[in-house]
Structure formats: C-alpha cells, structure tokens
Amino acid sequence: xxxxxxxxxxxxxMALASGCGNVIQSLRARDHINKGVNAxxxxxxxxxxxxxxxxxxxxxxxINARLYLATAYMSQYVPGAxxxxxxxxxxxxxKGFMDVLERDANNQLAIESLGSLCFNQKKLEExxxxxxxxxxxNNKKKEAFYTVGVINxxxxxxxxxxxxxxxxxxxxxxxxxxxxxxxxxxxxxxxPVVKEGIDMLEKALAIDPAYDDAMAYLNLMYREQxxxxxxxxxxxxxxxxxxxxxxxxxxxxxxxxxxxxxTTKSS
Numbered sequence: 001x002x003x004x005x006x007x008x009x010x011x012x013x014m015a016l017a018s019g020c021g022n023v024i025q026s027l028r029a030r031d032h033i034n035k036g037v038n039a040x041x042x043x044x045x046x047x048x049x050x051x052x053x054x055x056x057x058x059x060x061x062x063i064n065a066r067l068y069l070a071t072a073y074m075s076q077y078v079p080g081a082x083x084x085x086x087x088x089x090x091x092x093x094x095k096g097f098m099d100v101l102e103r104d105a106n107n108q109l110a111i112e113s114l115g116s117l118c119f120n121q122k123k124l125e126e127x128x129x130x131x132x133x134x135x136x137x138n139n140k141k142k143e144a145f146y147t148v149g150v151i152n153x154x155x156x157x158x159x160x161x162x163x164x165x166x167x168x169x170x171x172x173x174x175x176x177x178x179x180x181x182x183x184x185x186x187x188x189x190x191x192p193v194v195k196e197g198i199d200m201l202e203k204a205l206a207i208d209p210a211y212d213d214a215m216a217y218l219n220l221m222y223r224e225q226x227x228x229x230x231x232x233x234x235x236x237x238x239x240x241x242x243x244x245x246x247x248x249x250x251x252x253x254x255x256x257x258x259x260x261x262x263t264t265k266s267s
Contacts, residue, residue: 029059033068040072048072063104070096074113079120093117106137115147124151145204146214152197153217156190156224164227175227176235187228194228197221212252219245 036051052069055062074093078086094117100110115130128151131144138144163186164171167179177183198221204214219242226238 025058026062029055029062029065032058033062033065036065036068036072040068040075045072045076063100063107066096066100066103067107067109070094070100070110071113074117077117077120090117090121108134108138108141111137112141112144115144119147119151124154127151140207142204142207142211142214145200145207146211146217149197149201149204149214149217149221152193152200153220153224156193156197157220159186159189160224160227174235176229176232177227183228190224190228194221194224198225210252210256212249212256215245215249215252219243219249 032051032055036048036055039045039048039051049069049072052065052072055065056069059065070093073089073096076086076089077093094114097110097114097117100107104110111130111134115127115134118124118127118130128148131148131151134141134144135148160177161171163177163182164173167177167182169178177186198218201214201218201221205211205218208214222238222242222245226235226242229235229238
C-alpha cells in the first residue's frame with residue numbers, strides 16, 4: 001500500500017507540474033500576443049510577426065495568434081508589387097489563414113481575408129469563391145455581396161471593351177454593340193455574369209439601402225447589360241436605369257456628407 005501511495009503521489013505531482021507548466025505557457029503566449037498587437041498598431045510588422053510566431057509556438061491552440069500572424073503578413077503585402085519579398089508575404093498570409101481554417105473551418109475573418117488577398121492579387125475567381133463561402137456562413141455580410149458584384153463587373157467589362165475595339169466601336173460610341181454576331185457571342189459570355197452581379201449588388205443594398213458603393217456598381221452593371229441588349233429601345237431603357245443609380249449615388253453621398261458636417265458642428 002505504501003509503495004502504491006508513493007507512485008500515485010508522484011503521478012499526481014507530475015500532473016500538477018504539467019498543468020502549471022501549460023498555464024504558464026499559455027500566459028506567456030498571451031503576453032506575446034499583446035506585444036505583437038502593440039507592435040502591429042505601430043506598423044512594426046516584423047516585430048509583430050516575431051511575437052505572434054512565439055505565441056503560436058507557446059500555445060498552438062490559440063486561433064487568434066494565428067489570425068494575427070497571417071494578418072501581419074497580409075498587411076505587408078502591396079498589391080501590384082512584383083518583388084519576391086512581396087510574394088513571400090502573400091504566400092505566408094495565405095498559409096496562415098489556411099492554418100486557421102484547418103482548425104476552424106468557418107472562421108469568417110480568415111475566409112474574408114483570403115478573399116481580399118486573392119482579389120488584390122487579381123485572382124478573381126478564387127476571390128469570388130471565398131466570398132461566396134463567406135455568404136454561406138453569413139448572408140448578412142453586405143461587403144461580400146458587393147465584392148462579388150465588383151468581381152463580376154470586372155469579368156464582364158474587359159471582354160466587352162475587346163469586342164468594341166475589334167469591330168471598330170469606340171468606348172464612347174452609343175450601343176448596343178452594332179455587329180449582331182459579335183453581340184450575341186458576347187451576350188452568351190457576359191449575360192449570366194452581369195445578371196448575377198446585379199443580383200449580388202441588390203442584395204448588398206437590401207442590407208444597407210445607403211450603400212453608395214453598391215449603387216455606383218449597379219450603374220456600371222446596367223451599362224454592361226445595355227451594350228448586349230437586342231434592341232436600341234432596350235439599350236436606352238437599361239441606360240436610364242444606370243443613370244438612375246448614378247443620381248442615387250450622388251444624392252446618398254451628399255446626404256452622408258451633410259450628415260457628417262452636422263455631427264461635426266454639434267460636437
């Protein structure tokens with residue numbers, strides 16, 4: 001009995017020591033997170049990264065430490081810059097957010113960040129899939145609806161400009177596209193993209209009726225639709241809708257500016 005008691009006591013002591021060690025590790029990890037956040041706020045990204053890496057090493061279960069680490073890498077990424085260091089930052093950010101999703105598959109911040117990162121790298125289809133995934137989890141995310149709309153406009157605009165140039169139409173020439181065959185081919189390509197884009201932007205506005213950025217892109221989407229219209233009358237009708245959203249955008253921006261000025265005066 002005495003020997004058993006000694007063994008049990010030793011095991012208990014080891015368990016307590018291990019538990020205490022885990023607590024200390026966790027506290028140290030959180031201290032490094034706080035230091036990393038302070039460095040991040042001061043744009044000292046390398047210092048922030050070092051602290052977040054150490055936090056992850058000390059406590060691999062801390063999702064926030066992984067999120068902060070990936071975000072610090074993403075903050076150093078400069079869209080359009082082609083240096084190797086810039087690409088390394090993008091790759092490290094992508095890996096970091098994917099690490100988060102391996103542990104929390106529905107982490108909205110990681111998904112949205114991946115969408116933003118892909119968008120800034122001009123990986124439009126990948127970006128769109130991330131934003132659609134985000135909407136499966138949170139269908140009240142107006143920015144996700146808006147960004148899908150922007151992506152769809154981007155995907156439809158370039159082919160339309162190429163067709164216009166090919167048949168000798170200038171960007172400012174009135175539509176619809178004159179060459180029937182070219183117009184029908186473009187319509188087959190662009191119409192589903194444009195309709196989905198309009199639907200996404202309307203959903204963004206349903207969530208926030210004062211979302212002037214979404215209004216501005218609705219205007220652009222209707223202009224895309226107008227150029228592939230079958231008749232001049234349909235073209236004019238769609239351009240009227242586009243003009244309506246131009247006016248609505250201007251009115252909304254003016255109200256917001258006036259509201260800001262009033263708030264500033266009263267404070």
